[in-house]
Every structure is written in C-alpha cells, then in structure tokens.
Amino acid sequence: MAAPRSNREFVEACVKSGDAVRIKQEVDWENEAGAIVRRACELAAPAPFMEKIKDYPGFSYFGAPLSTYRRMAISMGMDPNASLPEIGKEYVKRTNGEPIAPVLVDRKDAPCKENILKGKDVDLCKLPIPLVHDGDGGRYVGTWHAVVTKHPVRGDVNWGMYRQMMFDSRTMSGAVFPFSDLGKALNDYYLPRGESCPFATAIGLSPLAAMAACAPSPIPEPELTGMLAGEPVKLVKCETNDLEVPADAEIILEGEICPDYKVEEGPFGEYTGYRTSPRDFRVTFRVNCITYRNNATMTISNMGVPQDEGQLLRSFSLGLELEKLLKSQGIPVTGVYMHPRSTHHMMIVGVKPTYSGVAQQIGQLAFGSKLGPWFHMVMVVDDQTDIYNWDEVYHAFCTRCHPENGIHIYRNSPGTPLYPFATPHERKFSIGSKVVFDCLWPTDWDRINDVPTLVSFKNVYPKDVQEKVMSNWTAYGYPAVK
Amino acid sequence: MNQWEVYVNSEKELAEDTDLELTIRTLNPGLHKYTYKRVKCQVSSDLKKYADQLQVRLGRGQLSASRFSIKVLGEIQRMPAKYA
Numbered sequence: 282m283a284a285p286r287s288n289r290e291f292v293e294a295c296v297k298s299g300d301a302v303r304i305k306q307e308v309d310w311e312n313e314a315g316a317i318v319r320r321a322c323e324l325a326a327p328a329p330f331m332e333k334i335k336d337y338p339g340f341s342y343f344g345a346p347l348s349t350y351r352r353m354a355i356s357m358g359m360d361p362n363a364s365l366p367e368i369g370k371e372y373v374k375r376t377n378g379e380p381i382a383p384v385l386v387d388r389k390d391a392p393c394k395e396n397i398l399k400g401k402d403v404d405l406c407k408l409p410i411p412l413v414h415d416g417d418g419g420r421y422v423g424t425w426h427a428v429v430t431k432h433p434v435r436g437d438v439n440w441g442m443y444r445q446m447m448f449d450s451r452t453m454s455g456a457v458f459p460f461s462d463l464g465k466a467l468n469d470y471y472l473p474r475g476e477s478c479p480f481a482t483a484i485g486l487s488p489l490a491a492m493a494a495c496a497p498s499p500i501p502e503p504e505l506t507g508m509l510a511g512e513p514v515k516l517v518k519c520e521t522n523d524l525e526v527p528a529d530a531e532i533i534l535e536g537e538i539c540p541d542y543k544v545e546e547g548p549f550g551e552y553t554g555y556r557t558s559p560r561d562f563r564v565t566f567r568v569n570c571i572t573y574r575n576n577a578t579m580t581i582s583n584m585g586v587p588q589d590e591g592q593l594l595r596s597f598s599l600g601l602e603l604e605k606l607l608k609s610q611g612i613p614v615t616g617v618y619m620h621p622r623s624t625h626h627m628m629i630v631g632v633k634p635t636y637s638g639v640a641q642q643i644g645q646l647a648f649g650s651k652l653g654p655w656f657h658m659v660m661v662v663d664d665q666t667d668i669y670n671w672d673e674v675y676h677a678f679c680t681r682c683h684p685e686n687g688i689h690i691y692r693n694s695p696g697t698p699l700y701p702f703a704t705p706h707e708r709k710f711s712i713g714s715k716v717v718f719d720c721l722w723p724t725d726w727d728r729i730n731d732v733p734t735l736v737s738f739k740n741v742y743p744k745d746v747q748e749k750v751m752s753n754w755t756a757y758g759y760p761a762v763k
Numbered sequence: 764m765n766q767w768e769v770y771v772n773s774e775k776e777l778a779e780d781t782d783l784e785l786t787i788r789t790l791n792p793g794l795h796k797y798t799y800k801r802v803k804c805q806v807s808s809d810l811k812k813y814a815d816q817l818q819v820r821l822g823r824g825q826l827s828a829s830r831f832s833i834k835v836l837g838e839i840q841r842m843p844a845k846y847a
C-alpha cells in the first residue's frame with residue numbers, strides 16, 4: 282500500500298479501512314465540530330470527515346487525523362494493524378536514509394491555486410475556521426498545519442506546527458516557542474532588526490507532511506516528508522512572497538510576521554489536557570493572500586486530555602528521535618518510548634546497563650538536546666523490562682528506583698510555557714526543571730548476592746515447565762490466553 | 764444591540780463609567796463572530812445603561828456570571844499603517 286500523497290487520499294484510505302466516518306448532516310463550526318473531534322479522540326473512534334459545515338457551503342472538515350496508531354500506519358502506507366514497534370521501526374528506517382529533495386511544480390499543476398483571494402478580498406472569515414473548544418480565546422486557523430518560513434541567512438526552509446488564532450479578518454496571533462526553529466529565527470534576526478518575516482501557512486497537508494512539520498528532526502521538513510513518503514513532495518511558489526508550499530495542500534495563507542505589532546492570543550486547550558498558558562501578546566501574523574482548493578477541507582486537531590495527535594504523534598516522534606540521538610552517541614539503548622498518556626512528558630528508555638552512570642548520561646543528553654524542552658521526566662529501565670508495557674515499567678520504577686540515589690534533579694533548564702505544574706514565572710520565561718528516574722540495579726552491586734531476583738512466571742521457572750504449563754493451560758480448565 | 768465579549772484576569776479591570784481601553788470580540792451571529800477590535804469604551808453593571816451588551820471571560824476561558832452594558836466610543840488602531 283502506497284503512502285497517501287494528499288489529505289484527500291488519506292481521507293479516502295481511512296474511510297475505506299473504517300478509520301474515518303463521513304458525517305453528512307450539517308455541523309456547526311462553533312463548538313459542535315470541535316466537540317465531535319474531541320469525543321472521537323477520547324473514544325479512539327474513527328476520524329470525523331464532516332462534509333457540510335454551517336455557513337460554509339463547499340467546505341469540509343477532517344478531524345483527529347493522526348490520533349490513533351492505525352491512522353498513523355495508514356499514513357505511512359502500512360497495514361492498519363501494524364504494531365507500534367513495527368511503525369516505529371519503519372519511521373527510523375525511512376528517516377535514516379538519504380534526504381529526498383522536493384520538486385517544484387507549475388502553478389497550473391497546483392490544486393492549492395484553484396481559488397485566489399488578494400487585496401480587499403482577503404478575509405479569514407471566508408474560511409470555516411472553527412471555535413475548537415468553548416472558551417478558547419478565538420477561532421483557531423492553525424491546529425493541524427505547517428507554518429512555512431525560510432531562515433534569512435542560512436536559507437534553510439522550516440515547516441513548523443505552531444498554533445494560530447484568528448484575531449481579525451486579516452490578522453492571526455500564534456504561539457511560537459522561543460526554542461523552536463521559527464522562535465530562534467525571530468528572536469535572533471527579525472525582531473532585533475525590526476524586519477517582517479515572510480510566512481505561509483499550509484492547512485490540509487498530506488499526513489506525512491504534517492508528521493514532518495511536528496517532528497523534532499534536524500532534517501528540513503520538505504526533505505523529511507520525501508523520506509517518509511519515499512518520493513519527492515511537490516511544492517509551488519507562493520503568490521506574494523518567495524516561499525514554496527505543498528502544491529496539494531487544501532488552504533494556503535500567505536503573509537508576514539510583524540516585528541512591531543502584537544495582538545493577544547489564547548487561551549487555548551492544549552496537549553497537556555489543560556488550558557495552561559495565559560492569554561498573552563505572542564507572534565502576530567498579517568495575512569496578504571489566501572489560496573485554496575475547490576471544496577477545500579480544513580484539518581482540525583483538538584487538543585485536550587489523551588489522546589489526540591498532540592500526544593500520540595509527538596510521543597512517537599520525540600521517542601524515536603531520542604533513540605536515534607542516543608544510538609548516535611553509542612549508548613547501549615534497547616528502545617525508547619513515550620506513553621501518549623504521559624502527554625509526552627515522560628521518556629522511557631531501555632538500556633543494557635553495562636557501566637555506571639548510564640541513566641544520568643541518557644538524561645543529560647535527552648534534556649540537553651533540541652527535544653529537551655518538551656519533556657521533564659526520563660525513566661531508565663533495563664533491557665529485561667518491556668518499555669511498551671506500563672505495568673512492567675511501573676513495577677520497575679516502584680521497586681528499583683532508590684529515593685535518594687536514583688532520582689536526579691536538574692534545575693533551570695528550558696521548559697515550555699504549557700507545563701501545568703510549572704510556576705507562573707517559569708511558564709512566562711519557558712523555564713523548566715527535569716528529573717531522571719534511574720531504575721537500574723547499580724553496577725557495583727554483586728550480581729549474585731545483592732541484585733534481587735525477579736519473581737515472575739517468565740523468570741523463575743525452567744523453560745520446560747513453562748512450556749508444559751502453557752500447553753496444558755486450557756486442559757487445566759482456563760480459557761485460552763491470546 | 765451588539766453583543767461583545769472580553770477576556771480579563773480580574774473583573775477589577777472593568778472599572779465602571781470611566782474611559783477604558785479593551786480588546787473585545789463580537790458575539791453577533793454571522794461569519795465574523797469572534798473577531799476582535801481594540802476599542803475605547805465605557806461599561807456599566809447596569810445592563811440598561813448602554814445600548815450594547817458585554818459578557819466576560821476570565822484568564823483560562825471561564826465564563827463569568829457578571830454581565831455589563833457597554834458603549835463603544837471608538838476603535839483604537841494599534842496596527843502600524845504599513846500593514847493595512
């Protein structure tokens with residue numbers, strides 16, 4: 282099965298496999314669509330494809346695009362039943378290959394140019410921008426999208442998923458964190474010079490382009506999308522600036538980020554499951570041009586309690602990118618996983634504990650990397666513990682992590698303004714603090730006499746006894762175990 | 764009658780019958796619902812005092828039980844003219 286090349290192909294594939302439902306009755310853009318997406322996330326139900334939106338004939342919504350591992354497998358062209366480790370292995374294989382450069386197509390071959398609004402015609406309210414959660418500070422244009430910019434000096438292209446709220450018909454305000462690629466370009470270059478930064482927001486991307494836009498990978502996102510898809514992504518030139526955008530995106534907003542004009546943004550329902558960050562003056566985007574496909578579909582991610590793509594997809598890519606980083610440093614890791622229910626706050630790392638201090642080494646690398654601001658707990662377990670099995674990890678944590686020797690705290694590190702536990706001051710200045718839970722038996726303990734023996738069916742009985750018990754299980758009168 | 768909404772951290776920010784600068788959003792039905800303006804205005808807890816109605820939300824989006832009437836005296840342009 283080939284990876285879907287566009288959001289449209291993805292919707293079709295999901296409907297076909299039962300992973301999306303077509304909703305034919307009219308849905309209100311104000312709260313109702315958001316509530317459908319939220320409920321679908323909380324029930325891990327098929328993604329809603331809403332074909333009729335109140336006040337906006339001709340437009341549709343696709344919600345919760347990647348909030349299940351099944352849809353993630355479909356987006357990668359894999360069997361929807363593929364297991365999480367299988368999807369992870371495939372992600373690592375594809376993203377370790379050669380970058381695949383994008384290709385530029387002519388405007389006439391770019392569906393995103395089917396409708397063009399410029400000048401006085403530019404009005405964001407012509408698009409079905411949803412009120413995602415009741416009480417949000419505004420209607421959010423960008424919840425599942427990519428903000429496209431180019432570094433002013435190095436020239437490298439950045440696609441980042443940074444939320445964007447409609448402030449008025451031509452203005453959006455967004456949360457671009459200072460440690461993100463765009464945040465750094467703005468703070469290093471544009472803001473001190475008072476220069477405006479050209480941007481384009483692409484909404485309704487192919488699922489792999491969206492995955493790339495929120496992956497914490499050092500590879501530029503157009504190349505990363507090509508690697509994930511196994512073929513180049515098609516780009517087209519913007520109408521009003523020099524940027525290039527995915528040609529098959531559903532909606533494109535072109536404009537400039539204003540260095541000298543700020544409007545309020547938020548509050549908004551966030552991936553931690555709360556509204557944490559306050560209403561504040563953030564980054565202001567002025568829209569100069571809108572282009573969109575006929576019958577355009579707006580994509581919606583509704584963040585809140587687990588699980589939506591804010592947790593599922595980000596846990597997936599943060600974990601795998603950390604695994605690549607640790608392996609590149611020669612650390613004997615056996616796997617890295619974040620349970621989405623941790624709202625990507627806890628990294629669980631499996632390691633062969635062959636030398637002392639390895640848990641701290643892992644923690645320091647993890648927290649010191651580009652990925653670091655997004656999580657504050659690293660739990661290190663040995664290679665006998667199944668990192669995907671929370672019961673095993675929790676048991677290891679509660680029994681092996683020494684309250685004094687096994688818990689290591691790092692203060693004054695980068696954090697996000699969204700951490701619910703952080704103090705108001707820490708949130709305002711993106712200050713974090715971090716903790717490593719070392720759940721390894723110390724290497725200086727005697728293996729025979731000091732390290733306790735794990736008492737489990739798998740660990741204490743001879744193989745032949747285990748096999749006998751398993752093969753006689755139903756004969757003993759128990760139901761079969763799957 | 765127009766319907767407006769404002770976000771405040773504390774209702775103390777809504778001093779009555781004095782000129783205020785607020786960022787308010789329209790709740791009038793239609794395509795432009797929830798778009799914002801920065802305005803000079805006066806508010807009153809007497810709902811009949813001014814022609815328009817104002818509803819209040821607190822810092823994390825909680826809807827306050829307090830209601831106000833509001834008179835918009837004029838729009839304040841914060842945006843530099845070059846972006847118009």
Ligand SMILES: Cc1cc2nc3c(=O)[nH]c(=O)nc-3n(C[C@H](O)[C@H](O)[C@H](O)COP(=O)(O)O)c2cc1C
Nearest residue numbers: 441442443444456457458461462463495496497591
């Ligand atoms: C649904 C969703 C919404 C996100 N919103 C934001 C946001 O508002 N601001 C932000 O800085 N990062 C946000 N992120 C995380 C970034 O997309 C992610 O860190 C990405 O890698 C940014 O790229 P960069 O760090 O390479 O700039 C969001 C991720 C997802 C999945």
